[in-house]
Amino acid sequence: MAKRISEIGCTTYFIMPLVEEQFDLVPSKDSVLNSAEKDFDIHLIIEYSEGMEWGNFTTVRDNRFYLNHDIVNFKLDLLETAETEKLKNSDVFALGGIQLLQGIEGYQSTVDRIKVFLEKIDVKHIHFEFANFYDNAFFDYFYEQTWSFYDSLGINE
Numbered sequence: 001m002a003k004r005i006s007e008i009g010c011t012t013y014f015i016m017p018l019v020e021e022q023f024d025l026v027p028s029k030d031s032v033l034n035s036a037e038k039d040f041d042i043h044l045i046i047e048y049s050e051g052m053e054w055g056n057f058t059t060v061r062d063n064r065f066y067l068n069h070d071i072v073n074f075k076l077d078l079l080e081t082a083e084t085e086k087l088k089n090s091d092v093f094a095l096g097g098i099q100l101l102q103g104i105e106g107y108q109s110t111v112d113r114i115k116v117f118l119e120k121i122d123v124k125h126i127h128f129e130f131a132n133f134y135d136n137a138f139f140d141y142f143y144e145q146t147w148s149f150y151d152s153l154g155i156n157e
Contacts, residue, residue, distance in 0.1 A: 006030050013090065015082040017041060033082040042069040066131070070100055076110055079117040088122045096129035102138045111145050118149040126150040
């Protein structure tokens, strides 16, 4: 999403866990506002279209299989170390991967840290992106703490 926005001419600031080798993938006019991670996450996405054949099976619709081993992202430690002054007056701040907090003991403290982060940044619009969610207590807590900050919310699957 951010790369597509960058391609149409917007300057994009990333706060995301990247290892050193991944910094080369960021367009030169954009910036990563945090330092490199030592460990990397694994995200495996298999997408297939309607009618594709896999062995003896033929898919009846487009679909996606998503598997991750995310050891960094859900901690959101980057919120405390990012160079947030560069975000001042940005048009949009998007925070994705929020669904990774579900099922984590003590998610309330991480959500509270998100709230503190949102209170200190000065941006025009805020967008939150969930993949899927299954924990209503988590979603309710997240909503109670953050609803006054965001302009849009994406929930997939």
